[in-house]
Amino acid sequence: MVMATKMEAIQAGRTSTKVMTMIQAINQGLRTMLEADETTILLGEDIGKNGGVFRATEGLQDDFGEERVVDTPLSESGIIGASVGLAVNGFKPVAEMQFMGFVYPAYDQIMTHVSRLRMKTMGRFSVPMVVRTPYGAGIRAPEIHSDSAEALFTHMPGIKVVCPSNPYDAKGLLIAAIEDPDPVIFMEPMRSYRATRGDVPEEKYTVEIGKGALLEEGTDLTVIAWGAMIPLAQKAAKAAAQLGIHCDVLDLRTLYPLDLDLIASSVQKTGRVVIVHEAQRTGGLGNDIISSINDTCFLHLRAPIGRVTGFDVPVPFFALEEHYLPTVKRITQQIESVYRF
Amino acid sequence: MEASFPMKQIMDEEGRLVDPSYQEQIDEKLVQQLHYHMLRIRTFDRKAISLQRQGRIGTYPPFEGQEACQVGSALALGEGDWVFPTYRDHGATLTFGADMVRMFLYWNGRQEGCVAPPGKHIFPAAVPIATQILHAVGASWAEKRKGTDRVAIAYFGDGATSEGDFHEGLNFASVFQTPTILFNQNNGYAISVPIERQMNSKTIAQKSVAYGMPGIRIDGNDCFAVYFETKRAVEAAREGNGPTLIEAVTWRTGAHTTADDPTKYRPSGKGKDIVDPLVRLERFMKNDGYWDEQAVKTLQDKLNDEVETAVKGMAEFPAPNPEDLFDHVFAVLPPQLQEQKEFYLEFLKG
Numbered sequence: 034m035v036m037a038t039k040m041e042a043i044q045a046g047r048t049s050t051k052v053m054t055m056i057q058a059i060n061q062g063l064r065t066m067l068e069a070d071e072t073t074i075l076l077g078e079d080i081g082k083n084g085g086v087f088r089a090t091e092g093l094q095d096d097f098g099e100e101r102v103v104d105t106p107l108s109e110s111g112i113i114g115a116s117v118g119l120a121v122n123g124f125k126p127v128a129e130m131q132f133m134g135f136v137y138p139a140y141d142q143i144m145t146h147v148s149r150l151r152m153k154t155m156g157r158f159s160v161p162m163v164v165r166t167p168y169g170a171g172i173r174a175p176e177i178h179s180d181s182a183e184a185l186f187t188h189m190p191g192i193k194v195v196c197p198s199n200p201y202d203a204k205g206l207l208i209a210a211i212e213d214p215d216p217v218i219f220m221e222p223m224r225s226y227r228a229t230r231g232d233v234p235e236e237k238y239t240v241e242i243g244k245g246a247l248l249e250e251g252t253d254l255t256v257i258a259w260g261a262m263i264p265l266a267q268k269a270a271k272a273a274a275q276l277g278i279h280c281d282v283l284d285l286r287t288l289y290p291l292d293l294d295l296i297a298s299s300v301q302k303t304g305r306v307v308i309v310h311e312a313q314r315t316g317g318l319g320n321d322i323i324s325s326i327n328d329t330c331f332l333h334l335r336a337p338i339g340r341v342t343g344f345d346v347p348v349p350f351f352a353l354e355e356h357y358l359p360t361v362k363r364i365t366q367q368i369e370s371v372y373r374f
Numbered sequence: 375m376e377a378s379f380p381m382k383q384i385m386d387e388e389g390r391l392v393d394p395s396y397q398e399q400i401d402e403k404l405v406q407q408l409h410y411h412m413l414r415i416r417t418f419d420r421k422a423i424s425l426q427r428q429g430r431i432g433t434y435p436p437f438e439g440q441e442a443c444q445v446g447s448a449l450a451l452g453e454g455d456w457v458f459p460t461y462r463d464h465g466a467t468l469t470f471g472a473d474m475v476r477m478f479l480y481w482n483g484r485q486e487g488c489v490a491p492p493g494k495h496i497f498p499a500a501v502p503i504a505t506q507i508l509h510a511v512g513a514s515w516a517e518k519r520k521g522t523d524r525v526a527i528a529y530f531g532d533g534a535t536s537e538g539d540f541h542e543g544l545n546f547a548s549v550f551q552t553p554t555i556l557f558n559q560n561n562g563y564a565i566s567v568p569i570e571r572q573m574n575s576k577t578i579a580q581k582s583v584a585y586g587m588p589g590i591r592i593d594g595n596d597c598f599a600v601y602f603e604t605k606r607a608v609e610a611a612r613e614g615n616g617p618t619l620i621e622a623v624t625w626r627t628g629a630h631t632t633a634d635d636p637t638k639y640r641p642s643g644k645g646k647d648i649v650d651p652l653v654r655l656e657r658f659m660k661n662d663g664y665w666d667e668q669a670v671k672t673l674q675d676k677l678n679d680e681v682e683t684a685v686k687g688m689a690e691f692p693a694p695n696p697e698d699l700f701d702h703v704f705a706v707l708p709p710q711l712q713e714q715k716e717f718y719l720e721f722l723k724g
């Protein structure tokens with residue numbers, strides 16, 4: 034079983050750590066790879082001189098130059114399409130989509146080329162690239178800036194999707210994504226950019242893609258979440274503990290491929306599940322998780338699986354976003370109702 | 375190329391007419407109208423920035439410096455025409471007849487802010503860059519099909535010209551000869567990226583050549599140049615002569631949005647020599663005997679009152695209704711969504 038992230042670092046005997054925010058950890062991860070691999074190239078809108086609208090790339094152009102940290106024209110399809118060419122020809126593009134709601138103009142390139150070039154050329158060409166993108170609601174951002182579109186990409190064959198919830202995982206997963214031989218969508222919960230702080234080793238390390246983490250241990254119910262929903266899931270698990278319901282809290286960390294073993298081992302133990310995601314309910318990743326539980330845990334289940342998700346509506350303007358987003362209260366109530374089934 | 379697209383100016387920075395052929399068309403009514411609207415939207419804009427600082431609205435993109443572009447172009451339209459703005463063009467939509475209370479609501483995260491006054495063809499601000507250009511092409515194409523003489527104007531920035539939708543929009547407009555005004559505000563920057571990094575072409579107007587449509591480059595801080603050149607393009611479109619690309623060269627005085635810090639990317643002296651469009655018009659008014667100190671003071675007081683009343687209107691507007699999350703997604707709520715709505719309303723009670 035994969036242990037909580039802090040433990041991993043300590044077990045690995047790393048001593049040189051620094052407390053930092055997720056945005057700083059991402060910046061460090063990018064810096065580490067720019068130093069370690071000269072084929073790494075960063076592309077995006079406002080990532081150079083401005084250091085990114087969230088400051089994820091702060092200082093990197095100063096230190097690595099305009100050729101490696103590139104302010105591109107305002108064109109998502111251009112960024113991704115050109116990255117395909119760079120990737121097949123010896124570079125490791127790390128492209129930033131300024132917000133996940135602006136990845137759609139690039140969807141064509143990702144769907145029709147990034148994800149299937151390896152397959153159709155039987156491995157002759159591959160696209161080792163990373164698409165970083167802040168996602169999610171809850172920070173009173175303007176319209177379209179709050180989408181959580183992971184299911185569009187988990188449904189897309191040929192591309193991995195990762196989504197860290199804390200600074201340690203953010204750096205480790207980002208480095209793993211850049212080193213991965215295949216394309217990776219790297220979703221950054223913008224709501225957690227500065228809200229979470231944690232110990233981050235200063236050296237280069239990776240968190241394995243495809244492995245989730247067990248953040249809290251319980252016996253009665255498994256809460257499954259990722260990214261920005263993790264702090265809420267943990268708070269709900271605490272509230273449930275007050276009611277005598279003890280939960281495993283799983284942080285999936287990678288959304289494709291799923292850590293099916295971790296999910297199965299927890300659910301076989303608890304027999305009850307609540308899945309939390311902020312994306313819309315229909316076609317949401319929660320449904321694939323339910324299918325996997327159906328495949329591996331059917332006879333262990335003691336209650337129908339609960340879901341706490343966004344509704345089947347476009348992510349609303351911010352005056353209503355608190356009503357769209359899962360809340361600790363909604364999660365706690367769902368835990369209770371699954372438990373008391 | 376640059377030489378083929380000289381920047382058209384009617385009034386210089388000192389407020390003097392450099393093209394006397396416009397002398398007669400520039401009458402008291404036009405001057406007062408331009409001045410009224412430019413002062414009005416500036417009053418709105420500055421208030422919005424201060425509301426954002428007080429946490430009373432969300433992130434806000436100011437348009438200060440671009441008032442001549444927005445007012446000059448909006449006043450050149452007719453009552454039934456269509457307007458397709460970006461997030462920075464509410465100066466244009468306010469001038470065209472958008473409701474000020476709703477404008478504040480929009481920037482306070484309320485979808486009610488997207489609802490145009492009845493009968494007004496004002497689209498909600500496009501946030502995804504360049505997407506609205508095609509909508510303007512389609513709406514004006516529909517007017518052409520219906521046999522009216524209405525036109526549509528699409529507003530967009532310099533950065534927008536890098537998106538595919540810009541090129542697709544110009545191509546559709548020219549292939550179908552739609553009555554569309556493609557109104558570009560070249561304000562020098564797309565967030566942090568200066569125009570010379572955005573494109574290798576020296577002007578935006580020259581892009582019209584590739585699409586076989588007329589293009590013109592104008593001084594966007596000269597409200598007369600904006601007004602008369604937009605009017606010319608509108609009239610050409612009404613007469614069935616198709617689209618025009620207008621590049622209005624202007625300057626974003628402030629930050630990209632209230633969340634942006636231009637000192638990170640804009641050299642400190644840059645743009646300091648540019649004469650503010652409102653100052654330029656005031657100079658003209660003073661030169662030409664249109665200036666009445668007392669009347670302007672009275673007008674400013676009146677505009678302050680209007681803006682304060684609108685702020686009050688925003689504050690007193692009915693609270694956001696969670697049912698609105700669900701009710702407007704479809705004409706008829708599908709059972710699946712109905713169920714989610716009922717669940718949530720029940721949850722709110724408990």
Ligand SMILES: Cc1ncc(C[n+]2csc(CCOP(=O)(O)OP(=O)(O)O)c2C)c(N)n1
Pocket residue numbers: 078107109131135138462501502503530531532533534535561563564565626630
């Ligand atoms: C498709 C898309 N990509 C990125 C963004 C983020 N973004 C918002 S405004 C902006 C710059 C736009 O520049 P420009 O078109 O010149 O207009 P201006 O903001 O200067 O008025 C960017 C990159 C967006 N809104 N939509």
